[in-house]
């Protein structure tokens with residue numbers, strides 16, 4: 382199966398396997414990747430990964446591990462053993478945690494992409510202040526992205542609003558996976574640091590994570606085609 386030549390990752394945020402697969406069956410694995418997150422994986426377990434792989438999809442398993450180094454290294458190894466395309470940890474777990482995750486994958490020669498979440502796209506400067514970080518999201522994202530790169534991550538999750546700054550800081554090949562993508566007509570839901578698909582790509586995002594604007598649309602496929610047109614695909 383050739384790698385899909387697309388930056389699009391569709392978030393299958395559904396409460397069970399059946400609903401997720403109804404959506405997956407309407408998508409083309411040559412035109413997008415899919416993301417399995419905490420709710421779906423907690424309900425369905427690895428079965429959903431097998432079902433998506435059988436349909437030819439590359440899967441981002443988004444479980445955002447954040448724990449002591451030894452625990453995260455084991456969790457990352459278990460996730461990568463499912464043969465997924467990408468997995469993630471929280472950069473806030475620190476250098477030793479990220480290095481332990483990277484070392485475990487290297488020891489096992491597992492080639493899944495390993496990236497770190499910087500500042501969640503739902504968070505604002507005020508949210509950061511409430512957890513004791515008196516700084517703007519961009520500065521905190523830059524700090525965590527630099528640490529992630531030094532700790533052996535392949536890239537980060539950030540808002541597309543920070544992608545241009547991270548391109549300058551970490552280079553073109555460092556992955557910038559950006560959720561919080563909102564076509565101009567849609568509302569932001571619980572997201573706070575958003576950008577449209579076209580502006581996100583122009584800013585330097587390497588991958589766009591899109592959930593509700595597609596999955597909750599009256600016609601999900603039409604919504605996806607609109608996004609593809611917007612980014613010139």
Ligand SMILES: O=C(O)c1cc(=O)[nH]c(=O)n1[C@@H]1O[C@H](COP(=O)(O)O)[C@@H](O)[C@H]1O
Nearest residue numbers: 392418443501502538560561590591592593
């Ligand atoms: O790691 C993620 O994927 C993630 C990080 C982040 O900072 N913000 C964020 O929204 N996400 C995920 O990206 C998806 C965004 O979905 P929508 O807001 O519905 O487009 C959800 O599955 C989130 O769990």
